[in-house]
Amino acid sequence: MKYAIVEVKGMQYRVQEGDKLTVPFLYEKKEGEEIILDKILFYREGEDVKIGQPYLNGIKIKAKVLEHYKLPKIIVFKFKRKKNYRRKYGHRQRVSKIEILEFLKE
Numbered sequence: 001m002k003y004a005i006v007e008v009k010g011m012q013y014r015v016q017e018g019d020k021l022t023v024p025f026l027y028e029k030k031e032g033e034e035i036i037l038d039k040i041l042f043y044r045e046g047e048d049v050k051i052g053q054p055y056l057n058g059i060k061i062k063a064k065v066l067e068h069y070k071l072p073k074i075i076v077f078k079f080k081r082k083k084n085y086r087r088k089y090g091h092r093q094r095v096s097k098i099e100i101l102e103f104l105k106e
Helices: none
Strands: 002-008 011-015 020-024 034-037 040-045 048-051 059-070 074-080 085-091 094-105
Touching (some): 002 020
Antiparallel strands (some): 020 094
C-alpha cells in the first residue's frame, strides 16, 4: 500500500493515488490544470518508510485541480445580554477540489 502525508497551504492530508481532496483555495491555479505537490512529510510504500525533516527530497505528487467552489454559509452571531448588542455576519469559504494522479520519484 502506497500513501503519503502532504502539506497543502499549511494543512496536512493523507493521500493515495486516485484520492479526491478538498483543500484551501488555490488562487494561482485554474480548473483542469495539473499541479505538483512537493511538500511531502511522510511516504510509505509497502515496508519502505521515509520521514522528512521537515520535507522529503526526491518524491513529488502530481495532482489535478477539478473545481473551485464555496462551502455553505457560516453564520457568525455576536450577542451581549442586557446591552442591546447584536451583530450578524455571514461567511462562505472558498475551496478547491483536487485529485491525486500519481507519485513521482526522482
